[in-house]
Amino acid sequence: MLQLGEEVTLYSVIFVVVLLGTRSPVWTTVLTASLYLFLALFRFPQLPAGRVQQVLHPDKGAAGSGRVSAVAHRGGGQDAPENTIAAIREASKNGATGVELDLEFSSDGVPILMHDDTVDRTTNGSGPLSQMRISDLRKLDAAAKHRLREKFIGEKIPTLEEAVEECIKLQLTIYFDVKGHPDESAAALKELYRKHPVLYNSSIVCSFEPKVIYRMRQSDPEVVTALTHRPWSLSRFGDGSPRYSSLWKHQWMTLMDFVLDLAHHHVLWKLCGISAFLIQKNFVSLDYVEYWAQRGVEVVAWTVNTKVEKEYFHELLQVNYITDSLVEDCEPHY
Template sequence: MINDMEYIITNSLLLFFVIGCLLDVESAIAICGVLVFCCRYFRIEPIPEERLRELGFVPVGVPSTASSDGKGGVETENKAFVIAHRGGGADSPENTIEAIKQAAKNGADGVEVDLEFTKDGVAVLIHDDTVDRTTDGKGRITELTYSHVLTLNASNNHPHQDQFKITRIPTLEECIKVCIRRKLKLFIDCKSTDSKKTSDVLISMFEKYPKLHNLAVVCSFYPNVIYSLRRRNPYILTALTHRHRVLSRKVDGTERNKEPWKRLIAPIFDAILEWSHMTWLWYFCGTSFFLCHKANISQHLVERLSNRGIRLVVWTVNNPDEKTYFGQHLKCYLISDSMDPNYKEEATT
């Protein structure tokens, strides 16, 4: 496993070379020195490996003696760790209590849900910016009050909507209560860029429900959200989330930005962000997990993260052959839309 000194020396030399090509040697030395000092001084220590194993987050394919409640059990080889994407959106209405309960019944090790806020600041579960796709309502979630959100049917557009009664968009707290009762791992994907609002809500939930420290992993595409949260509570498990060209392209490949100037600079920031993920963000934030789109996974990335003691979580893996490849061959944690082993449909992510 890589140690601090190896990390500092390797990345300092790389940074010095890049800056030295642009500026004079004295400036490169000064800038590198300041950046390395800040990174080392302000970094947050990661959760110890022993603690991760105690909680049941054992690397795939190695002996495990931890039970789902973190108290230990019979030693067995750890199998693929499968997380229900949005609670298992292919099996039940996504990001709902019904989906979480169904995922638990279907044998999921954990659920991944999406955190956003209503106009009046209530933390709710929803993936999109708007409620249009998943409910019978319309509008941006941040422009709707919680009382209005409660009137919407979250199963309205689901393929199996006839199997469900009217389903509501739940609050984060409702989700937490269900996961604690079922001892289900909970991956909370923070959608808001407001690091203060997000960390305020999450800190209050971890204080109110201390068992969350044994079950929950807070994830985000926004490193500032993760860093802000861990500065306030360094005992919370966290993950950085990433895919190629996330700032310039949507998952389907279409342009994310309408303005010409944003289209011009977004690829530059994409390159900087990806370089940062591979070189220093994981170290600075002290994260224990890295969530990555399946199209961006390589053996090199797996080995690189493994050497850093970071669990790689691949999304969204639906095809049985892909589950075998990523889970058994590359030994990654999996995020899937369905707990049905025969499910093959490629869902949008």
């Protein structure tokens, strides 16, 4: 829970900033009070800690100490073609506790597994998903561009339903990564949870977009959810290089990054009532884990791709991590 002292500090800072901007004590009071009332009226409560533990740490010992979970990113895109049934099976065979799967839609509205909004990078096809029906997607080879394509030749793009059924059969926790389509995604996932109630205790819905998580909680407040975040993502690429050559645009986006980071850590998590916070691994420390623990939120690190990093997150930080491979070191993935 957010401590009272911190909440007072937050609204005091907002009050001072608005006052400096408006020079009006009346409008400053009205705007600050409005924000407080909005959060009080429209925020979602966090789910019980016991349910969250069941999802994030499915193998708990008798003493109650949670086990660190290794989660296969996109099903484990280094070990098998990403976001496929083969990847899910390989992840299970290689000892993953769960899999992270990307939700997208065909042009005729069928929920499928795909990270990009086109099929070019991972298949032998070309074109945007928005122009491809499920019958078209079924004809593609999802292993065509993979380094182990000969082993997985002919692997198909699965529907969300097929992937979930395989995960349930293999007793894998599912991290649904939702890129967009708030209304369509919430409706599809709500139907999935209705059909497979076991998902309430074995899955979590995650997104970079707070509106996706908020819409999911509106649709079904019993679903465990998480916000995903990488600081400075608007102004810089994952390796730290600037996104924009224009100095003015870079500075403006840096300011927006600062605002977004503040919003994630002080407002959005509370509004959405999240249970976990998925953060790029370079920004995770013992202090950071403790920061979120005090708010009843678990940290999950991504993407952890070397043995040394995995040992650090498993042994020292003791937080769940998402990785591209369960069996070998691989390149950084931002």
